[in-house]
Amino acid sequence: MRADFTANADTFPKLLLINAATRANRPANRLKDYGVWQTWTWLQVLEEVRSFALGLAELGIGRGDKVAIIGGNRPRLYWTICAAQSLGAIPVPIYQDSVAEEMSYVLAHAAAKVAVVENQEQVDKVLSIAERVPELSHIVYDEPRGMRDYDHTRLKSFEDVQALGHAAGKSKYLGDAWERKIAETKGADVAVILYTSGTTGNPKGVMLSFDNVMISSRNANQFDRLTDREEVIAYLPMAWVGDHIFSYAQSYLAGFCVNCPESPETVVENRREIGTTYAFAPPRIYENLLTLTMVRMEDASRLKRAMFHFFIGVARKWGENILNRERVPLHARLLYGLGEILVYGPLKNRFGLSRIRVAYTAGEAIGPEIFRFYRALGINLKQLYGQTEASVYVTAQPDGEIYADSVGKPSPEVEIKIADNGEVLFRSPGVFLGYYKDPQKTAETKTPDGWVHTGDAGFFDPKSGHLKIIDRSKDVGRLKDGTLFAPKYIENKLKFFPNIREAVALGDKSDFVCVMLNIDLVSVGSWAERNNVVYGSYQELAADPRVYDMVAKDVDAVNRALAEEGPMAGAQIKRFLILHKELDADDGELTRTMKVRRSFIAERYAPLVKALYDGSEEVDITTQVTFEDGRKGAISARVKIRDMPIYPPAGEAAPLEKKAA
Amino acid sequence: MFYREAGQFKTSYAADQAIFPIVQDRIFVLLVLLAAYIIPPVFLGSYWFNAILIPFLIFSMAALGLNLLVGYCGQLSLGTGGFMAVGAYASYKLTTVIFPDLGMIFIFLLSGLVSAAVGVVFGLPSLRIKGFYLAVATLAAQFFLQWLFNKVPWFYNYNSNGTIESPPRSLFGTIMEPGGMLEALSFLNPLVTSPRATPVTKYLFALTLVVVFALIAKNLVRGRVGRAWMAIRDMDIAAELIGIRPMQTKLLAFAISSFYCGIAGAMLLNLYLNSAETLAFGINISFEVLFMVIIGGLASILGSFLGTAFIVLTPIFLTNALPAIGLPLDTAGQKHVELMMFGGLMIFFLIVEPHGFARLWQIAKEKLRLWPFPY
Amino acid sequence: MRAPSTAEIAAGQVLLAVEDISLAFGGVKALTEVSFEIEKGEIRAIIGPNGAGKTSMLNVVNGFYKPQQGRIVFKGVSHSEMEPHEAAASGIARTFQNVALFKSMTTLDNIMAGRTLKMHRGLFWQILHVGPAAEEEIEHRRKAEEIIEFLEIPHIRRIPVGRLPYGLQKRVELGRALAMEPDLLLLDEPMAGMNLEEKEDMSRFVLDVNNQFGTTIALIEHDMGVVMDISDRVVVLDYGRKIADGTPDKVRDDPDVIKAYLGVSH
Incomplete structure (x- = not known):
């Protein structure tokens, strides 16, 4: 060297x-x-x-x-x-x-x-x-x-x-x-x-x-x-x-x-010309690339499409193990090798990522499916968590320790602790000197002994020792029994399922967590088509018991995952319903950047919220809506509510404070 | 699929304007060239040289020349056979009467020049007429030249049977033969013409000529001259307006095209036929070369080779394939079937891909570059 | 109103004088005793109703038509007739109303073709394509790339122009004319058939060409808004005769001009 x-x-x-x-x-x-x-x-x-x-x-x-x-x-x-x-x-x-x-x-x-x-x-x-x-x-x-x-x-x-x-x-x-x-x-x-x-x-x-x-x-x-x-x-x-x-x-x-x-x-x-070896992109760029890939492949010939999906299947099954240098059976390695020639290699070439050694994503949560897709192709995509106040690096995933839902371990020389309210604090050589001409804000953010408030709530995963960011700490609430309740964390987990388009989690100062969902009309619609389920509108499809069964599986999977996650285990979803209309920015339910306005929704659908917590099996509701042409109208529906099983928390809760080696 | 272009970036115009800017293409072409130089001499017998490889190379040369004129400059010509005849007769007169000591390589180049001069003369009508009318004018050139070489005995040295023959000559001539100035280099000076020369020598000579002239053609079309030709072809008024002179540009195309055809004619006589009459340079040759260019792809160097390969190889393939599947035909009947199938195949290809093989190749290449995406 | 450029300050010099031009096809008179001047560095609009003889005028200037009477004085040299390639060599470039590009050639090759007159290496070097010819090719490629960047078309560099949308083709044609580094640029309806956004872009390019390179521009245009915005002086033709000449404001208020426009098309 x-x-x-x-x-x-x-x-x-x-x-x-x-x-x-x-x-x-x-x-x-x-x-x-x-x-x-x-x-x-x-x-x-x-x-x-x-x-x-x-x-x-x-x-x-x-x-x-x-x-x-x-x-x-x-x-x-x-x-x-x-x-x-x-x-x-x-x-x-x-x-x-x-x-x-x-x-x-x-x-x-x-x-x-x-x-x-x-x-x-x-x-x-x-x-x-x-x-x-x-x-x-x-x-x-x-x-x-x-x-x-x-x-x-x-x-x-x-x-x-x-x-x-x-x-x-x-x-x-x-x-x-x-x-x-x-x-x-x-x-x-x-x-x-x-x-x-x-x-x-x-x-x-x-x-x-x-x-x-x-x-x-x-x-x-x-x-x-x-x-x-x-x-x-x-x-x-x-x-x-x-x-x-x-x-x-x-x-x-x-x-x-x-x-x-x-x-x-x-x-x-x-990027393709240069063939970058080290890259950073926010999740949406990886999302767009994947969407573009899938859309284009839809236009490919049947044979090519079949080949593509077959080898992507192989990659999803074995790719990550191969990337992590784990033992895999010989036939899997051979198939993956063939796939590399026919699909993965050319695909990475089109992405301009043939020579990539390390690629990072950060900024917000990335869908686990998207994350795994790139890893399966053999692209070393990793997550990190950083802030301007930290000169970027707070945590990063080391090679070979990659999880779709964590942001990694503390970066070298970074100390991290979790405050009682769940907020992540860090101390490192990268900690900023202060805000320019603003000592007051500096003092609010940086403690005299050098700890910086991130404003994000998170916890260390008991199994992997990785930090997981759950939400902005001001948005994190607590159930009546004091359990941490991070609505966005639960909503994101739900939204990563293709059938679920939007989710609104309720539970702050309540006895348990409930969610209201929107199904994804494209995804569920194509399922309905395949299974000869006849429906006339979103409302009809959303009320179908078979759709409820399907979504219940997703909710159950989220509960199982939450049970594994130390401090989050107490905030499993006890009841859910599928909303009778799609949340819409025109009705003020979403912001223009498509974020759910939780408190507004809770107010607007108060009868539903009440029913969620009073144990009713179903509830009638009438809602004012704005149509696309600007006319106003009302829709009425009977909305069913499902109860979900709760799983016992797995293992011990993570220690609240963890220091870097 | 095989194109992994990520990481191939150009930091200079020289690299960006290379003939094969993609590494994979460069490797492929290099391998093809190596194979062309090594495999036939080592592994193949004289049938291959005489029936397939040498004719392929000779007609490739003619097709290259015609493609420059028709494909790039847009001037239709049916006089290819005539210009080839000029090259052949020029080489005959040069070797037998004018420069008997000169090496064959120089004879070929001089024959090309003679043909180029004749080409310029018959290109003059192109200044006034276009398209079909020009084709008819070049057809007249074809018939006139054929008639001329038949009627004027000077061209075949007044011999009784009216044929011209290829004399035994070495590559560089007497200066490298024993007693010449460059005697020490005689090992570089093999006998290349007449039946006494080995097929391998003839093949290597023809191959080298074609490789060099293909490169020259590529250089011409990717520079100022080629752009001027294409500009005249695409929109002559606009070309004139940016300062391209129609006369010079078109006549240059005729000259260079005829130069290539002239060399091809000289090659045909000296490396393949050994003796010939004007019949060997008839109108059917003109059409054949034109088909090569059209089937291969207009305005494509690669297309010239692909088209030639198709026209030269298909009849040979059919000749061997028909008996193999046991068609009980006599020779004449077989010839008829061959012609029918050949014509059918050509029509089929022109319907499927009117822009020729080169276009098919280009599409395939584009698909491989985009793989696995369809676009 | 834009600030005068240095080119305009140095102006006042006559670049092109059209003197007493008459042109007829058979018995039909296309132009009758038309005279006007184009000064160095200005943007000169030629307007008029359909059939007024505008395009004929440009065709006379760059040598397509030979007038029966009158002469053209360009850069102080008098010509009674000129071949188009001579006009090109003396510094006149031109675009067409209906786009006259080399359709099967790429954007880059079209623009490079525009540099033909500036390239001098002979056949010998062209054949070798190393040494001087290659150097020349690279030198002019750089110029072509500057134009490509100027016109904001790097993304279509390698696309055969026949496949481009109309608006981009017009831009490439302007690029090819610019590649000639002309002293006088004739634009025949550069904004014809364009949508509003494309018109704005093209107007900007025309102004930038004039401003950046000091190129004198004569343009035919139907969109009066564009003419008023970008031209310094306007010539108005009607039935082959000049009926007005002056600044946009003056021409707009001229009773003859109003009559010609009202009488013919509106």
Whole structure:
């Protein structure tokens, strides 16, 4: 193994100097531009960063100044991060799609002196709010298109600034003046301010030090054994902590190449060209890919479709065992090998994941079926749990210990404890310095001894020792006997069954848990067709006893699973019903982003709720509805209620606190 | 299915514009070439060379030439046989009278040039007329050339039977033969023509010529010249408007196409027939080569080979297949059945895939790249 | 109203002068004694009712039709008649009302074909396709890619244009004309048959071409809104005669123009 020259560097500009010396001709960045992948080696990146940094210095940027970065994933914007850091200035990446209002808040709050933006669109946006940010002296743009007629007194192109820096490098900053500036940067300095948009109130600026970012990232690199041979595609917003860690910090530390796609529309194609080895995507991307696969295969010839489904079946049966290097019978291995040639290999090729070593999903729960599909194909998809305040890594799944419903074990050097109300707290070298200009919020989130409140409730699975996140901690309630009740956790478990479209779990301050369900009309409808069940409407199908039987099996499976899960065992579903109408955003039952509005529903269907808890077998209800054309009407129905068996909790409850090794 | 393109990215235009940008294609072509150079010489007998491989290569050369003209430049020609005759007669006059010491490789190239010059002359009508009318004009060229070589005894050296013959000549000529300037290189200078040359030598010579000229054809069509041809073919008014000169472009296509046909004619005489009359370059040859191009696929280098293979191999296959299934026919009857089946097959293919084999190949390749998805 | 570009500030120079042009087919007069000037860097619209002779005018300028009378002075050089490829070589590019692309060629090849005049390597190098010809090919590929990026069509780079929707074909045709780096760009109804969004895109591209490359543009257009928005000056033709010439505002209020439009089509 080669010596790790980077071990002593404590800031990214220092790392850049080292990479430029030890990996001078290895690729550092690529950008698909003008039809081919333009490549910059570490040495070239150093030159680009140096001239831009000196140019920024000429614009008056110095220690402690803020440099805003707005735009898509472009090498120059990544270089800006390092250039600013080399001067002791602090980069502030801002979401490019944020509205002018939000952008002006962040720019003004951070008091950015220079904004480095991608193109005309961003220039226009920043110019429109410029008077609200008095500190802002210059706007630098990457893409010169359409900029010719602009007033260039406060506006400069990236090249102009580099030319300025180049000239200054020949007169003012002779020799190693810039390198000496870099030497002044220290691990404890603020490396970056990342604004997180909370659901309420203004965004908060999370200050991360070099130490925070570097220790977290170095640990992550070691955890997944990343080397300078990795290829990643940078396509998630630069202002999001994940991209900052994956596409900047981990790249600088391991020395691997970050590839920027041609445009947001060509990410999939560009990923296929590059063949990424390390990837991150939120669950919806994996979901969409799977849906697309299934839809396309529906159009394939019968033979091909039959072959596809046969081998996917083989993969679902054996793939995960093979990926986890378990013992499998020879015939299974041979079949899987054949499937690799005929289906899995080509499929991974189409996904651009042929060479993937580690793929992560995080952010929200991923459907176990989806998760297992990718694992079965031999893609090492894993889950992690992270936060901006933690420099991403709180927990991650180690290779070979993968569960669809956990987020893994504490990452290296991370301590985790679970508060009495179920909230997850952590302490790690990655813990943020504080919220910028907001000591009060900092104190609310971070305890004096360094523990951070995540705002998420979770528990350690007694069997695997993995952390499971159940819900936002403010949404977690308790049954009358004090048992934890996490409605979203139960609802998600139910919704992962294809027959169940929506679920509303009730139980806070009650004796037991009940759920109200919507069946999935597509899935149950096709079952009805196959089994000659005649139905005229959703309401009719939902009331069919055979549908109740089918759904009861799913609910039962959820109960069995809950029984295995320590603190969740007490919150099994005692009674359920299938709603007589589909929950609808037009009726206010769902938000526009399709989340259930639990309290509104409980109120609207009060008779149903009452019946659930008073033990009735069925109940009559009339509900006002809004039709698609806007007319109002009412539907009446007799809704049946099912009782479900409850299982005794398995094993001991998990210890509430667990420390990393 | 076999295409695993993930990770094959291009960092330069040179790589992006390579003839075979996909690694798997490069490997495949390399294997085919290796096989073509190694397998026949080592494993196959002279029947294979004389009946199948050498004619295939010669007609591939003609098909390549005609495809440049018809497929890429859109100028229909029925004069292929005539231009091949020019090449053959030129090579005869050159070897026997004008440059008796010159190596065969140079003779071939010169014959090509003569043919190219003749091609330009008969391409002149294309400046005024298009489509069917042009086809008729080239047909006139075909008949005129055939008549010319028959009527003027100078072309066959005034010999009594009116045939031309291939004299024994080496690859590079006397300069590499004992007593020549480059005597030391004589091991590189095998005898390539006349019945005394071995079929293997002839085959390797023909193969090398075809490989080199296929590469040249590909280079032409993927550059400025090819784009100008295709522009003229697709929309001549617009082509003129972007500065493409119709006259130069069309005449260049006629010249280069005739060059290829001329070499093919010289090859036909010197590497295959050994002696020939004008009949060997008749109108049926023109049609056969045109069929090769159409069945193989217009505007496709690969198609030229596929079409030639089909037209050359199918009759041979039928000749061997009919007796094998025990059809009790006399030779003449068998010939008739062959022709009928051959015609039927051609009609079938043109109905199933009017764009030729190359298009089928392309579709298959596209399917394999998208596998397992249908689109 | 947009700010004047540097190209416009340097303007005032006459790039093309149409002098006293008359054109007839048999006995039918298409153009009668038409004269106007196009200044360097401007966007000049040619409008008029159907059959007013607009397309004939463009055909005269780029050499398709030979006028019976009058002359064209382009960049100070007088031509009484020109071959189309000569017009191309002297710096005039053109798009057509009904799209005249090379349908079986890809977007990239169409645009590369537009660079034919700029490519000079001879047959010998073309055959080898290494060395100078390959270098030239790469150099021009880069130019073609710049145009592809400018027109925002990288996703259709490798698609034969015959398979593209109409709006994109128009864009590729503009790209092919731009590839010639013309001094004068003639656009024959660039927005014909487009929906509103496509029209807006195309207007933006026309303005950007003028602004970014300083290209002088003469365009025929039916959509008066577009004409008023993007053109600097307007020539109005009716029955082959010029009836008005001036800024969009002036032309709009001209009684002859109103009469011609009201009398013919509305």
